[in-house]
Amino acid sequence: MSPVSRLDVRPRLSEDLPALADVLMKVHALDGYPVEGVADPIGWLTPPRTFGAWTAVYGGRPIGQATITRATADDDAARIWHENTGGDLDQLAIPARLFIDPDHRKNGAGGALLSAIRNHAENHGLEVAFDVMLKDRAAIRLYEASGCTRIGLIEHHHGDGKMEPAAVYVVDRPGPRGGRIQ
Numbered sequence: 001m002s003p004v005s006r007l008d009v010r011p012r013l014s015e016d017l018p019a020l021a022d023v024l025m026k027v028h029a030l031d032g033y034p035v036e037g038v039a040d041p042i043g044w045l046t047p048p049r050t051f052g053a054w055t056a057v058y059g060g061r062p063i064g065q066a067t068i069t070r071a072t073a074d075d076d077a078a079r080i081w082h083e084n085t086g087g088d089l090d091q092l093a094i095p096a097r098l099f100i101d102p103d104h105r106k107n108g109a110g111g112a113l114l115s116a117i118r119n120h121a122e123n124h125g126l127e128v129a130f131d132v133m134l135k136d137r138a139a140i141r142l143y144e145a146s147g148c149t150r151i152g153l154i155e156h157h158h159g160d161g162k163m164e165p166a167a168v169y170v171v172d173r174p175g176p177r178g179g180r181i182q
Helices: 014-031 041-045 076-085 109-123 137-145
Strands: 007-011 050-058 061-070 092-100 127-133 148-158 162-171
Touching: 007 109, 014 041, 014 061, 014 092, 050 092, 050 109, 061 109, 076 092, 076 127, 076 148, 076 162, 092 109, 109 127, 109 137, 109 162, 127 137, 127 148, 137 148
Parallel strands: 092 127
Antiparallel strands: 007 050, 050 061, 061 092, 127 162, 148 162
C-alpha cells in the first residue's frame, strides 16, 4: 500500500485536538511555527470566526490540520486583498492554522488540506486570501505549487513587539472555460 493511499482528509473532530496539539508542538520545535499560541495549543487551534476545519489523517492518526475563518477588517491579508480587488470582506475567507507533522510531509497532506479549504470556500461563494511568514519557505513552496498567487507583503506583529515579514496570497480557483480567477 502506498503512503498516499493511507492519507485521508476529513472534517476535524473535537477528539482530534489533543493529537493535533502534540503535532503542533513538534512543528513549533522544528520550524518555529507558529510564532505565537503554543502556550495554549488547543485554543490556538480553535480561532474565533472559524467556519471550517479539517484533519489530515495518516494510518488512522491525525498528522495535520487546517482551519478557515471569516475575514475581518483588522486582518492584514483581508486588507491587502481588498486593496487589490476592491472586493467585499463578507465574500472573503481566511485559511489559518495549516500544518503537517514533519515526519509526514511530502505525502500530499498539505495539498489535500489546501484543496479542502478551496472547495469549502467555493461551495460558499467565497474568495480566499491569507498571509504566510517569509521564513516559512516550505509553506510558500506548497502554496505556490498549488496555484496560489502572491499579491502583497506585510509585517506580522506578534509577542512583545516582535515582527516577521510575511506575504499575502490568494487561492486561485478555476474560472469559466478553464480560465483563472485571481
